[in-house]
Amino acid sequence: MSETLRLRLQAFLPPAIAMLLFILAWEVGCIVFNVDEFVLPRPSVAFASYLKWQTAIWPNALQTLMTTVVGFGIAIVLGVALGAIIGYSALMYRALYPLLIAFNSVPKAALVPVFVIWFGIGTVPAVLIAFLISFFPIAVNVATGIATVEPELRDVLRSLGASQFDIFRKVGFPRSAPYFFASLKVAITLAFVGSVIAELGASNNGIGNMMVIASSRFEVPLVFAGLMVVAVMGIALYAVFAVLERRLAAWAYRSRGV
Amino acid sequence: MPTPCVELRHVSLHYHSDGKPVHALEDVSLTVEQGEFVSIAGPSGCGKTTILKLVSGLMPATRGQVLIDGQVVSGPQKRVGMAFQNPSLLPWRSALGNVLLPLEVVQPHRAQFNTQRKAYEEEARRLLHIVGLDGFADKPPYQLSGGMQQRVALCRALIHQPEILLLDEPFAALDAFTREELWGVLQELWTARRCTVIMVTHDLREAVFLSNHVYVMSKRPGTIVHQQIIDLPRPRTLADTFEPRFVEYVRQIYDKIGEVRQ
């Protein structure tokens, strides 16, 4: 019992200390170098601003969260589907991979004005950007997981007369689960970035929109309060998927002895 | 005369990789009677694994025919159980889960798997007990030694009661002690089940110990160059392997391989 507690602390303490030191250095640095609040507010000032504007921040944060989750959900469904297709079929892989790379190379921020033209200002562009930005790592990881299934494992199933679907269910899917969950951790933070970027210019609410309004009123501490909220939500979402990964793809960690 | 259980008629096989064909098997003919234990011995790369893949229906012959009970094999057969050269266990399943796998795929077990799960698990545990894996049923593969994993693979090949058991160098990766211990286990399983076994090996003592009939293959392109009926009483023990008759069989086959090489 105390052993597990010790392990938990070992996992938790280093990042917590690093984070505290970072905030401390920021605070002290601003004081020592006498940095103008208008340029870079101290964390304590940003936090004070957060407390002051809490009631305004949270509805926006929740809006951003919802946008992110919807876009991310679509990315999971389509990412897994496309990943499975290109993972299974070498032909589809060759045909679609360059296209996928091309799409991924387009800066997503550059698509915001396009989506505004198509869908107007609002939630839709943000959802789409969150989807587009998080779709790629999911598809690529699922494809990798499936394409790298050991031929021997597939033969075990094939020799029993298993159908392609059986093979996917019993081998392909569980085999790619660690890749899938690893990609979710990355993709959720990307989706978050995507929705905030879209909100900066193409939304009437959300934390991104709030930051634009704050900066236009020269409320720099509020801008930073918004940034902090974004960062904290990013960490929280990452943690959720990291825990999911540990739970649902535990075998991959265990067999690596981690 | 009964129809032979497994028959290869003038089978040839070419692999096509990187454009140039690899001629793996050339005109291989052999017959295996119902309930026989047959070994195929030969140097590495001579096409032994290829023969098993043909019999299991994992791939078709380039020329010639593979028949099971007089029927041409055109795809995987549920009557066949196969243990591969590597244990190839699913790393996310326990030993027990791995043994149960064929029952989740092969009919009629598949249809009753959920309702009969208890009975199936019992059967799987019984097999694990026979191969000496009591207490390891719930362990994941990475916690088992190579020999233990190979035993699990053997149980997996047997769980759905196949009529034909195909074994691809099942003990090649093991140390001598474990290997010879598992010869005994396999002999016991075969005596109890009386299924037809085709085992591939490059170990002549292993072949003589376990088989009724040993086929010897040449280097690639592999073809049968010698066959030997092993007329020794069963059950055979490790002590028997030092008996003159046993040693004589091994030497005969060994000499034959030497002749073929020249």
Ligand SMILES: Nc1ncnc2c1ncn2[C@@H]1O[C@H](COP(=O)(O)OP(=O)(O)O)[C@@H](O)[C@H]1O
């Ligand atoms: N998938 C494949 N593609 C191309 N060549 C192969 C393939 N599988 C096996 N071979 C070649 O066929 C020959 C026979 O292989 P195999 O049956 O695995 O030999 P063995 O099991 O006797 O060691 C080898 O020379 C090997 O290199």
Ligand SMILES: [Mg+2]
């Ligand atoms: Mg082989």
